[in-house]
Amino acid sequence: xxxxxxxxxxxxxxxxxxxxxxxxxxxxxxxxxxxxxxxxxxxxxxxxxxxxxxxxxxxxxxxxxxxxxxxxx
Amino acid sequence: xxxxxxxxxxxxxxxxxxxxxxxxxxxxxxxxxxxxxxxxxxxxxxxxxxxxxxxxxxxxxxxxxxxxxxxxxxxxxxxxxxxxxxxxxxxxxxxxxxxxxxxxxxxxxxxxxxxxxxxxxxxxxxxxxxxxxxxxxxxxxxxxxxxxxxxxxxxxxxxxxxxxxxxxxxxxxxxxxxxxxxxxxxxxxxxxxxxxxxxxxxxxxxxxxxxxxxxxxxxxxxxxxxxxxxxxxxxxxxxxxxxxxxxxxxxxxxxxxxxxxxxxxxxxxxxxxxxxxxxxxxxxxxxxxxxxxxxxxxxxxxxxxxxxxxxxxxxxxxxxxxxxxxxxxxxxxxxxxxxxxxxxxxxxxxxxxxxxxxxxxxxxxxxxxxxxxxxxxxxxxxxxxxxxxxxxxxxxxxxxxxxxxxxxxxxxxxxxxxxxxxxxxxxxxxxxxxxxxxxxxxxxxxxxxxxxxxxxxxxxxxxxxxxxxxxxxxxxxxxxxxxxxxxxxxxxxxxxxxxxxxxxxxxxxxxxxxxxxxxxxxxxxxxxxxxxxxxxxxxxxxxxxxxxxxxxxxxxxxxxxxxxxxxxxxxxxxxxxxxxx
Numbered sequence: 077x078x079x080x081x082x083x084x085x086x087x088x089x090x091x092x093x094x095x096x097x098x099x100x101x102x103x104x105x106x107x108x109x110x111x112x113x114x115x116x117x118x119x120x121x122x123x124x125x126x127x128x129x130x131x132x133x134x135x136x137x138x139x140x141x142x143x144x145x146x147x148x149x
Numbered sequence: 150x151x152x153x154x155x156x157x158x159x160x161x162x163x164x165x166x167x168x169x170x171x172x173x174x175x176x177x178x179x180x181x182x183x184x185x186x187x188x189x190x191x192x193x194x195x196x197x198x199x200x201x202x203x204x205x206x207x208x209x210x211x212x213x214x215x216x217x218x219x220x221x222x223x224x225x226x227x228x229x230x231x232x233x234x235x236x237x238x239x240x241x242x243x244x245x246x247x248x249x250x251x252x253x254x255x256x257x258x259x260x261x262x263x264x265x266x267x268x269x270x271x272x273x274x275x276x277x278x279x280x281x282x283x284x285x286x287x288x289x290x291x292x293x294x295x296x297x298x299x300x301x302x303x304x305x306x307x308x309x310x311x312x313x314x315x316x317x318x319x320x321x322x323x324x325x326x327x328x329x330x331x332x333x334x335x336x337x338x339x340x341x342x343x344x345x346x347x348x349x350x351x352x353x354x355x356x357x358x359x360x361x362x363x364x365x366x367x368x369x370x371x372x373x374x375x376x377x378x379x380x381x382x383x384x385x386x387x388x389x390x391x392x393x394x395x396x397x398x399x400x401x402x403x404x405x406x407x408x409x410x411x412x413x414x415x416x417x418x419x420x421x422x423x424x425x426x427x428x429x430x431x432x433x434x435x436x437x438x439x440x441x442x443x444x445x446x447x448x449x450x451x452x453x454x455x456x457x458x459x460x461x462x463x464x465x466x467x468x469x470x471x472x473x474x475x476x477x478x479x480x481x482x483x484x485x486x487x488x489x490x491x492x493x494x495x496x497x498x499x500x501x502x503x504x505x506x507x508x509x510x511x512x513x514x515x516x517x518x519x520x521x522x523x524x525x526x527x528x529x530x531x532x533x534x535x536x537x538x539x540x541x542x543x544x545x546x547x548x549x550x551x552x553x554x555x556x557x558x559x560x561x562x563x564x565x566x567x568x569x570x571x572x573x574x575x576x577x578x579x580x581x582x583x584x585x586x587x588x589x590x591x592x593x594x595x596x597x598x599x600x601x602x603x604x605x606x607x608x609x610x611x612x613x614x615x616x617x618x619x620x621x622x623x624x625x626x627x628x629x630x631x632x633x634x635x636x637x638x639x640x641x642x643x644x645x646x647x648x649x650x651x652x653x654x655x656x657x658x659x660x661x662x663x664x665x666x667x668x669x670x671x672x673x674x675x676x677x678x679x680x681x682x683x684x685x686x687x688x689x690x691x692x693x694x695x696x697x698x699x700x701x702x703x704x705x706x707x708x709x710x711x712x713x714x715x716x717x718x719x720x721x722x723x724x725x726x727x728x729x730x
Contacts, residue, residue: 079195083180085202085334089341092173096166096511103162103507122507125349132345 090136097130159305163510170342170514174323174521177334181327188553191328192533193260193429198330200435202337204442207426208450209336212343213523214516215293217454218300221496224458225470227396228368228382229729231458232451236385237409240444240722242417244715247440250418251427252700253604255436257691260428262421263538269603269692271611272542277618279538281592282421283531287564288585290527291571297520298572304497305513313572316517320524321565325558329429329533332525336426339518340446346515347453353503354460367463382459386730398635398654407660411667415597422530434703434711441714448722458495469498484636528568532560583641587629594663595621595670602674607686607693613678621670628665634658 104122185191223231259265263282267275298313323331358364368382380387381396388395389404397404417423417440427439462468472480473491481489500512536557545552574581599618602609630646634655639645643658652658690696707713 079184079190079193079197079328079330080181080334083177083184083334085177085337088173088177088180088334089338092170092338093341093345095169099162099166099169100507100511107507121349121353122505125345125508125511129345132341 084140086136086140090133090138090140093129093133093136095133097126097128097133100126101130102126159509159513160506162507163513166507166510167514167517170518171319173338174319174335177338178323178326178331181331181334184330185326185328185554188536188550188557189260190330191554191557192529192536193425194328194330194333196429197431198333198429198435200430200438200442202333203426203430203435203439205340205446206333206336206429207423207439208443208447209340209343209522210332210422210426210526211523212340212450212519213293213526214297214300214520216523217343217347217516217519218296218493218496220451220454221458221461221499222492224455225462225490225492225495226458228372228384228459229451229455230385230395230397231455232385232725232729233397233404233408235447235451236722236726237405238413239417239447240718241409242413243440243444243447244718245414246418246424247427247437247444248711248715249694250600250604251437251440252433252697253692253694254424255428255430255433256697256700260537261534262419262424263534265692266599266603266614267538269689270609270614274599274611274615274618275538275542277615278596279534281589283534283539285589285592286422286527286531286534287567288571288589290524290531290564290568292575292586293520293523294568294572295575297517299576300493300497303494304501309576313569316521316524317565317569320521320528321561324525324528324532324561328557329425329529332529333426333429335525336522339522342518343515344446344453346512346518347457349508350499350503350512351453351456351460354457354464354499357503358460358464364460364463368459371463382462384730385726392653392657397656398652399657399660403657403660403664407663411594411597411663412660414601415593415595415663415667419596419600420593421534422526425530425533433700434709437700437711438709438714441711441718444718445721448718448725454496457499458492461495461499464499464502469502470495471498524568528561528564531564532557535560535564587641590659590662591622591625591629591666594625594666598667598670598674602671602678603693605694606678607689607695608678608683609674610678610681610683612681613674613676616677617670617674620673621666624669625662625666628662629658632658632661 100122104120104124104126107122187195189195220231220234223234253269254262254265257265257268259268261279263275263279266278294313294317297316298309301307301312302309323335327334355361355364358367365383369379372381372383373379377396378388378394386401389399389401392398392400392403399407423440427436430436430439461470468490470490470492471494472488475481483489497516500509500516504512536553540556540560541548541553595618598621599614602617603614627646629643631644631649632652633639633644633648633650634642634652634657637643637655639648642655652661686696708717
């Protein structure tokens with residue numbers, strides 16, 4: 077076993093961004109900026125940026141090398 | 150809390166995002182817990198990581214919270230000229246270390262930068278470097294911990310103690326579990342989080358001020374109203390002919406030689422904190438590509454970390470950077486009666502004003518990420534230098550590997566405990582920290598002369614290197630002691646031996662101190678080397694340029710070759726400088 081324990085760093089990165097992306101998108105869609113900051117003019121930034129993060133997260137998961145037995149090692 | 154700085158409070162969504170980030174950071178350490186079998190795994194990731202990972206970690210380890218906050222502050226103070234700290238102040242040195250120096254660091258099989266000095270020179274040169282480096286890493290992570298705790302208290306009303314302890318414990322846990330691999334993996338994760346946390350800040354901010362052209366118009370008006378040249382904030386090179394013509398207060402020669410050559414090469418080419426990332430690479434090829442890969446995002450990072458500060462200066466007409474608080478409670482005024490802004494709050498104010506809940510949590514997670522990556526960088530470099538260069542050399546030479554792995558874990562705990570102690574020292578005695586950082590600056594300034602001569606002039610001797618370093622450090626102290634930035638009183642800012650010259654700015658003084666230190670070290674090293682006995686050539690194979698077979702790039706694709714990557718990066722750098730001249 078190498079010093080990376082067969083863990084591809086793209087897996088946790090992809091997973092984190094997917095989770096955060098889903099969370100932000102859902103929050104942005106369900107709560108249309110009721111408390112909006114002084115400068116952000118109306119735009120659904122939570123939702124749009126959440127989607128961007130989601131796409132990035134899924135992309136990272138897709139290009140990650142298939143793990144042999146990630147949890148078992 | 151600063152009134153008016155936090156128009157919206159945190160909500161559960163923000164806390165949830167921060168908590169999820171923490172969970173992932175710890176999860177990476179947990180996943181790697183069984184992979185740390187030997188000291189090489191723990192300190193050097195078993196030299197097994199691909200270049201893109203070590204490259205992003207190389208960048209991220211340097212991207213501490215002080216960097217992110219400090220670059221925003223400098224953006225508000227100096228405008229786009231702050232990019233010099235990235236463009237000429239980092240990228241050329243990163244290319245140099247990758248193309249020319251990595252063959253010796255990686256090829257010599259040294260496990261740390263001080264160990265390279267031992268192989269190339271002698272024991273005393275290594276000891277000097279190892280001791281000063283070990284102390285420096287602990288104190289700088291202490292200082293950044295203090296800055297972070299103070300900021301979180303100011304912005305969010307979080308307890309200083311809790312912020313410091315929680316972040317320290319998280320960093321401690323993931324390094325203990327997964328060693329350098331865990332630190333590096335988290336640095337890569339943190340890199341992406343910082344990008345995704347700050348990019349929307351810039352997008353929303355630019356949108357608000359009417360894009361880059363709108364920002365230019367507003368900053369030009371501001372510059373004129375303050376009595377500066379019109380392009381002071383928006384041009385990087387225009388006023389560089391004389392210190393009085395630009396906001397940094399330095400002329401092009403001091404900038405290019407002091408920052409671009411001495412300080413930048415001294416840091417990026419010799420600091421074990423960054424070099425360690427490249428040493429963890431899986432091959433010579435990857436080790437050389439590490440800083441080259443890092444150089445590309447480094448070049449565009451100014452837009453991510455400097456622009457928020459510039460936007461904060463003018464957004465909404467009057468900007469959103471709060472004034473420094475005077476002793477009486479009102480805004481602090483300078484001698485001319487102008488309000489003194491608290492520039493360190495430029496980037497945090499942008500987060501607090503521009504992001505709604507949700508994005509705010511992401512932005513704060515990014516800020517915490519930058520803090521953690523910087524701290525982990527310091528601690529992993531500290532535990533390695535302590536274990537290999539100090540413990541194994543002076544305390545216990547011939548223990549088995551398991552013992553050193555154990556000592557590395559102990560050093561991690563002790564290093565973090567010392568850093569926490571340093572944070573509290575910083576909180577109570579501000580001057581002590583300023584003084585220490587000054588001493589480190591003196592020790593660091595001449596370093597590159599030693600490495601440069603050692604790697605490229607085979608005649609350089611150990612005595613030459615040691616005395617060169619020492620006299621360079623002394624020269625730095627003497628130069629600093631004889632000069633003073635305008636408006637300062639003799640003391641920690643300089644002038645303690647009398648004032649021979651006054652610089653327009655502290656930056657100008659720093660750059661010239663570095664130039665003096667480097668030149669002294671360079672000259673003294675050569676003189677002493679000529680007077681002492683050189684080592685036989687056969688001992689220096691693999692350590693000196695002329696005696697080492699040139700690394701032949703095995704990369705098949707041309708875009709993977711170090712030299713090609715270097716040239717393309719330099720061209721891009723040139724284009725950026727022309728665009729923002």
